Amino acid sequence: MATSVVMPALEMAQETGKIVSWLKKEGDSVSKGDILLEVETDKAVVEVEATAAGVLAGVKSHEGDVVPVGQTIAWLVAPGEQPPADSQATAAPAARATSTPSPTGSAGRSQAAPAIGSEASRSPQISPKARRLAKEKGVDITKIVGTGPDGTISSEDVLKAAEAGTSTPAPAALSAVARLMAERTTQSWTQVPHFFLVREVEASGLLQLREKLGVAVVTHTDLLVALTAKALAKHPRLNASWDNRSIRMNPAINISIAMAVQDGVVGAVIPNADKTAIADIAAQRRELTERARSGKLKPADVTGGTFTITNLGMYNVDAFNAIILPPQAAILAVGRIDDRVVAVNGQPAVRPMMTLTLSGDHRVVDGAQAAVFLNDLAEAIRVPGQWINL
Numbered sequence: 308m309a310t311s312v313v314m315p316a317l318e319m320a321q322e323t324g325k326i327v328s329w330l331k332k333e334g335d336s337v338s339k340g341d342i343l344l345e346v347e348t349d350k351a352v353v354e355v356e357a358t359a360a361g362v363l364a365g366v367k368s369h370e371g372d373v374v375p376v377g378q379t380i381a382w383l384v385a386p387g388e389q390p391p392a393d394s395q396a397t398a399a400p401a402a403r404a405t406s407t408p409s410p411t412g413s414a415g416r417s418q419a420a421p422a423i424g425s426e427a428s429r430s431p432q433i434s435p436k437a438r439r440l441a442k443e444k445g446v447d448i449t450k451i452v453g454t455g456p457d458g459t460i461s462s463e464d465v466l467k468a469a470e471a472g473t474s475t476p477a478p479a480a481l482s483a484v485a486r487l488m489a490e491r492t493t494q495s496w497t498q499v500p501h502f503f504l505v506r507e508v509e510a511s512g513l514l515q516l517r518e519k520l521g522v523a524v525v526t527h528t529d530l531l532v533a534l535t536a537k538a539l540a541k542h543p544r545l546n547a548s549w550d551n552r553s554i555r556m557n558p559a560i561n562i563s564i565a566m567a568v569q570d571g572v573v574g575a576v577i578p579n580a581d582k583t584a585i586a587d588i589a590a591q592r593r594e595l596t597e598r599a600r601s602g603k604l605k606p607a608d609v610t611g612g613t614f615t616i617t618n619l620g621m622y623n624v625d626a627f628n629a630i631i632l633p634p635q636a637a638i639l640a641v642g643r644i645d646d647r648v649v650a651v652n653g654q655p656a657v658r659p660m661m662t663l664t665l666s667g668d669h670r671v672v673d674g675a676q677a678a679v680f681l682n683d684l685a686e687a688i689r690v691p692g693q694w695i696n697l
């Protein structure tokens with residue numbers, strides 16, 4: 308019996324998903340749990356697994372299509388079995404799944420045949436194999452005259468165009484993660500009224516506690532997650548969100564840690580960080596880091612963050628300003644710990660110091676509120692053992 312492959316709901320309130328790439332192609336044998344495709348949501352790019360075994364058939368939606376949640380995009384059938392008739396009717400090269408605009412404004416293709424003279428009718432019809440081949444060869448498909456039925460461009464047409472020298476260099480395309488990051492940071496920087504507070508903090512207590520707990524077990528970031536969560540519990544406005552011209556107070560403190568991945572940055576979330584022991588925070592952060600590096604982050608790993616920490620100290624950065632991730636109200640940028648000469652009781656002394664830069668959304672929090680929070684966080688870093696759960 309055929310099993311439908313549908314666009315999954317990967318996030319709360321998700322209406323559509325954008326197909327980034329198919330990792331299996333039509334006719335491939337698939338085992339349950341195999342990765343079928345990558346889907347882009349408003350938060351991240353995630354892998355979708357097969358829920359059954361079979362042969363992939365009747366693929367209705369392709370790379371770049373924006374598909375409503377719950378809509379069938381392909382079928383898994385038994386060897387020799389045909390996909391249901393409705394999928395066969397829409398599996399022609401020119402057909403695409405019905406779609407709606409994505410949050411970033413991308414539009415999907417229509418399932419119905421385009422009207423003559425419409426914008427869609429002027430787009431070249433091309434078989435899936437020819438589309439992949441054109442991408443590999445760097446061929447501009449708009450300059451190819453198709454020789455297939457109804458002018459459909461075939462793989463032979465693409466090869467002839469490449470041999471004739473009509474190909475153009477393929478542009479350096481952004482990965483889905485990089486493109487999503489570019490869109491979201493641009494939107495934040497242009498629409499969110501940022502302000503910045505900078506504070507130098509002595510880190511002797513932080514270093515001593517890490518040494519006590521084990522340098523190989525706990526990182527500075529783990530300790531900062533725990534301390535920041537405790538400080539946020541005293542200052543809930545910094546943990547709030549901007550929600551359609553109003554302020555929403557978040558019931559949980561979920562710290563998002565900015566992690567570098569290939570071609571971008573993702574925010575992996577430690578839920579209920581204020582109630583989690585430091586050993587558990589460290590274990591969760593290690594697991595999230597491994598999944599981020601291998602591209603295996605799950606939707607739950609990157610959703611629900613209420614406050615973000617981004618640490619560039621390991622890259623010897625002294626200080627920097629970070630861009631807020633809406634709808635969060637703030638983000639904390641952390642620089643390296645470095646010995647500096649400071650005044651202690653009126654005398655010069657060398658102390659390990661770190662610079663914290665807090666970016667705030669002025670619609671949610673004002674400078675005075677943010678300053679009091681930063682003061683409490685600085686005190687927590689000075690005597691961390693009095694603040695966190697060991």
